[in-house]
Amino acid sequence: MQMGQLIDGQWADEPPTARQGKEGQFERTESPWRDWVESDPTAKFGAESGRYHLYVNVGCPWAYRAVLMRNLKGLTQVISMSESQPGMGKQGWTFVDAAGGSSDHFSGVKHLHEVYSNADAGFTGRATVPVLWDKKLNTIVNNESADILRMLNSDFSAFADNPVDYYPTEQRDAIDAMNAHIYDGLNNGVYRCGFAGSQMAYNAAYREVFAELDRLERILANQRFLLGAAITESDWRLFSTLLRFDLAYYSRFRCNLKRVVDYPNLWAYARDLYQQPRVAETVDWEAFKGIYWSGTGIIPLGPEDDWAAPHGRG
Ligand SMILES: N[C@@H](CCC(=O)N[C@@H](CS)C(=O)NCC(=O)O)C(=O)O
Structure with missing residues (x-):
């Protein structure tokens, strides 16, 4: 699996930051984007129908839990979504259709890393799924699935057709x-x-x-x-x-x-x-x-x- 990353907004094939500790133990990087969509529509990131977009790879267990919650709560018409190809290419997760164009009908990107550099032209870090994107402020709200899962459960309730609260x-x-x-x-x-x-x-x-x-x-x-x-x-x-x-x-x-x-x-x-x-x-x-x-x-x-x-x- 290729594991490149963005350095100052440019794609680099080799990640310079090791993800292993001294004893060879895997160390997961913290997700850097941690803003929150709030149910209050006047908040900076207020919950609205049609405003947010999810970038996922359905195979990924972290992205999948966001996909699952979106479906469970009945938010598929409220939050749009683009799914990447299953496997990683040289430039990470890709959105490419059979004709070689972009399969991301929302923003037309071919690589997930473009979503990150569109939000921050100087971003350094990994381009991971899931990503919750704000179409209004043109930026990433959050790229931590645990947070996204919780927002989908709790902060979009005004738009959800399933009232079950999974975090009572x-x-x-x-x-x-x-x-x-x-x-x-x-x-x-x-x-x-x-x-x-x-x-x-x-x-x-x-x-x-x-x-x-x-x-x-x-x-x-x-x-x-x-x-x-x-x-x-x-x-x-x-x-x-x-x-x-x-x-x-x-x-x-x-x-x-x-x-x-x-x-x-x-x-x-x-x-x-x-x-x-x-x-x-x-x-x-x-x-x-x-x-x-x-x-x-x-x-x-x-x-x-x-x-x-x-x-x-x-
Ligand atoms: N803590 C993150 C982890 C997400 C994550 O690691 N996603 C993997 C796919 S399963 C990824 O996109 N990896 C790309 C990379 O590390 O370059 C979350 O839960 O959202």
Whole structure:
């Protein structure tokens, strides 16, 4: 996978900033754009229909959770979206159609990095998905999926046709704590396995991934969802990683002690979430495989897990 980045607004094929610590452990870069869309329409970034645009790669587990929340809340007509090609080109994520033109019908960019340099002509850093773009002020609002997910849930409620709140006030502390656990052990844990630069770093990350899956399996033995009987933001954050586990993390990222299908509660729970309204239509297995495998030249055919099988959890 090519991993270039922008330096002073220009694309450079090699990233000068290492993402590994002294022991070879993968260290994720913080997302630099952290403004917030507010439900108050008079705010700098006020929530409005038609004002914001999302740039995503559906295969990416971080971008995907924004795609999923947009669909769950019924915001597809409110926030427009451009999807990049699954695999990374020499200049990162691309938006190119079959005729070689731009597949981004909103701004006509061919590379995601142009979105970043359009927002800041001197930007230095990685061009990552997802990106939430403001069409009115012509800038990036935010490129951190955890924030975007929360804005889509909470700050666009005036435009959402699904009133379910996945981050209810009384559960916020519990959701934040659960999110932190899942992020370290699993969402980012699989990346710490896959991108480890030393055996020692990989070994440690591998153990943490399976310790976290074991912990979640125990929780889900006693309740339908992570925090009880209702789905919360934590469930959707976990779901994004579970969808990709058997087809990419197990094999390509060497998280190969067990698959999700080997955990009875987790696997039934994952199917339960998959079978919720508006979820299956966001699941694009070829895009999920594409982001992890297209760089190898051959896309695996399996696995053939049956996500539509009855889950028996109710
Ligand atoms: N913390 C960010 C991470 C996003 C991220 O790492 N996206 C990956 C794709 S899965 C990406 O665009 N990587 C491009 C690069 O690092 O050059 C978020 O959650 O939004």
